[in-house]
Amino acid sequence: MLFPCTRGRKSSREKILDAAAELVAEIGAGRLTLDAVAEKAGLSKGGLLYNFPTKEALLQGMIQRMIEQVTSEKEALRETVEPGPNLEARVVTKTLLNICCGGKMQEFxxxxxxxxxxxxxxxxxxxxxxxxxxxxxxxxxxxxxxxxLGWLATEGLSNLEMHNLSPFTDEDRDRIVKAIDRVVVKGIAE
Known part of the structure; x- marks a missing residue:
């Protein structure tokens, strides 16, 4: 499951979004059908259509949930980050680096x-x-x-990783992340 629900029982909407995310990861959004999503979610097509009347509405819902997940991660991280220079940049870059890598996020x-x-x-x-x-x-x-600069570098690295295009070894990545942290925290010497 790409975006786990932290509450008890899942709503139909969450089940649909989970099923759609799994299918998109498996077969791609272009081949996604509402029938397949309903079946994977264990719901009737009518139940799916009640929540998402079109495939476009479903895709919009998936994107909105991804945005909400990133926002939630960012706000949780904000509460733990030490005060200091470029706090917003540190929170944004760390959130992107935490979320972007590997598995289901790449496929999604x-x-x-x-x-x-x-x-x-x-x-x-x-x-x-x-x-x-x-x-x-x-x-x-x-x-x-x-x-x-730190944000742009992080966006570039995370996009390479999310699309499974990164040429960097784990050691290269660690070096890049440390360099981003140094730039964001210490600034750019002129």
Whole structure:
């Protein structure tokens, strides 16, 4: 399951989103059907259609849940990060690095990339999150150049990893992550 539910019993909506995420990871968003999602979720097609009347609505729901998961991770991390320079950049970069790597996230990202190629508008909520992140970094950075550079490097690394394109060894990755941390915390020497 890509996004586990932390409460007790899952709602039909959560079951549908879990089933859809598993199917997207297995077969891709382009081959995803509402019938297959309903079957995998153990619900009637009517139950699925009540929650998501179209495939596009289902894909939008999946993207929205991914955004909510990232936001939740970011806020949980914010409570544990030590105060100091470029706090927002440190929280953003750490969250991306924690979420992006491996397994289901890679499969999900690859599957969703196919869906958004057909309908780029599905990424509008993601574009808004990125814009908001930039605004937060601009408003809350002690060294904006360092914050932006760290964020951009993290986005690049996480995208390479999510799409299983990274040429870096584990040692390379560790070096890069440490360099990002140094830049974000210590700033850029001019």
């Amino acid at each position: 990202a690859t599957g969703m990339m196919a869906a958004t190629a057909e309908n780029p508008g599905l990424l509008d909520p993601v574009r808004q999150v990125i814009s908001n992140t930039l605004d937060q970094l601009k408003a809350n950075s002690d060294d904006l150049d360092a914050a932006l």
